[in-house]
Amino acid sequence: MSVNPNPGRTAQRFAAKVAVITGGAGGLGLAIAEAICIEGGTVALFDANPEAVQVATRSLEKAGFAAFGECVDVRDSHQVQSAMARVADHFGQIDSLIAAAGGSLGTPRDLEDISPEDLDLVIDVNIKGTYHCGAAAVPFMRNQGGGSIVTFSSIGGRSTSPVTGIPYAAAKAGILGLTRRLAREVGPDNIRVNAIAPGLFLTGRLQGMFDAMTEKDRNEVLDSIPLHRMPEIHECVEPVLFLASDASSYITGVVLDVNGGRFMAG
Numbered sequence: 396m397s398v399n400p401n402p403g404r405t406a407q408r409f410a411a412k413v414a415v416i417t418g419g420a421g422g423l424g425l426a427i428a429e430a431i432c433i434e435g436g437t438v439a440l441f442d443a444n445p446e447a448v449q450v451a452t453r454s455l456e457k458a459g460f461a462a463f464g465e466c467v468d469v470r471d472s473h474q475v476q477s478a479m480a481r482v483a484d485h486f487g488q489i490d491s492l493i494a495a496a497g498g499s500l501g502t503p504r505d506l507e508d509i510s511p512e513d514l515d516l517v518i519d520v521n522i523k524g525t526y527h528c529g530a531a532a533v534p535f536m537r538n539q540g541g542g543s544i545v546t547f548s549s550i551g552g553r554s555t556s557p558v559t560g561i562p563y564a565a566a567k568a569g570i571l572g573l574t575r576r577l578a579r580e581v582g583p584d585n586i587r588v589n590a591i592a593p594g595l596f597l598t599g600r601l602q603g604m605f606d607a608m609t610e611k612d613r614n615e616v617l618d619s620i621p622l623h624r625m626p627e628i629h630e631c632v633e634p635v636l637f638l639a640s641d642a643s644s645y646i647t648g649v650v651l652d653v654n655g656g657r658f659m660a661g
């Protein structure tokens with residue numbers, strides 16, 4: 396798997412740090428993992444896709460980085476807790492949690508097509524998964540005197556995206572409440588919790604979807620973005636690393652919109 400490494404990266408903000416990245420075999424998750432490795436960190440990838448997590452972990456190891464891969468379904472609190480404990484046991488610490496596992500997960504967009512199972516899947520992976528991972532990481536971060544958690548919202552939870560449905564909008568908006576409330580609770584333990592809300596980043600499957608659109612539809616997307624271009628993957632990676640690292644040491648409970656101006660908060 397080839398990720399966009401942003402070759403200009405020279406900082407070492409993650410030297411001697413350990414980061415758990417859920418959805419770590421996915422488009423954004425693996426790009427974030429590689430960037431953290433390049434900045435001196437050690438990563439643990441949690442992903443429900445066993446082959447993908449193996450391939451992703453191997454690709455990092457082949458590049459000479461320290462990586463740990465776990466097949467974990469973030470919906471299952473027991474799986475999450477034991478995987479988090481194995482990481483802490485193996486590396487002795489957990490400094491950052493990047494909770495990227497999620498998405499609309501192939502569920503239908505229109506109300507009349509959405510089944511109760513679709514709703515459960517999107518809420519369970521995005522909201523409950525983020526909750527389980529945060530709850531499992533906090534005790535280790537508390538014990539070591541602090542840490543940083545980055546949750547994944549979306550422009551779909553900030554505004555009304557035409558490409559995703561109500562379950563995704565509800566889940567990604569819900570993650571913002573989770574983020575703020577958790578930030579308030581664990582702030583005294585020197586644990587920061589912030590959300591990232593990306594616009595459309597053309598990772599694997601989404602690139603195919605974008606390419607399959609008519610030129611008119613693609614232009615409509617571009618016209619809705621004040622910067623009038625699609626982003627590079629590293630333009631999401633960099634803001635995540637900022638929130639996960641000490642570069643944002645006095646920032647907690649915020650949501651960072653990364654969407655070229657497509658949605659501007661009031």
Ligand SMILES: NC(=O)c1ccc[n+]([C@@H]2O[C@H](COP(=O)([O-])OP(=O)(O)OC[C@H]3O[C@@H](n4cnc5c(N)ncnc54)[C@H](O)[C@@H]3O)[C@@H](O)[C@H]2O)c1
Nearest residue numbers: 418420421422423442443444468469496497498549595596
């Ligand atoms: N790419 C975008 O344009 C975009 C925009 C806004 C928000 N986001 C959010 O960013 C995050 C990452 O998106 P991406 O584009 O990398 O998606 P992706 O589909 O490439 O990666 C998601 C990863 O999560 C894993 N996953 C799914 N269900 C899981 C579960 N139950 N337990 C553990 N892992 C599971 C998948 O196997 C996959 O590897 C998601 O939360 C998504 O909603 C993405």
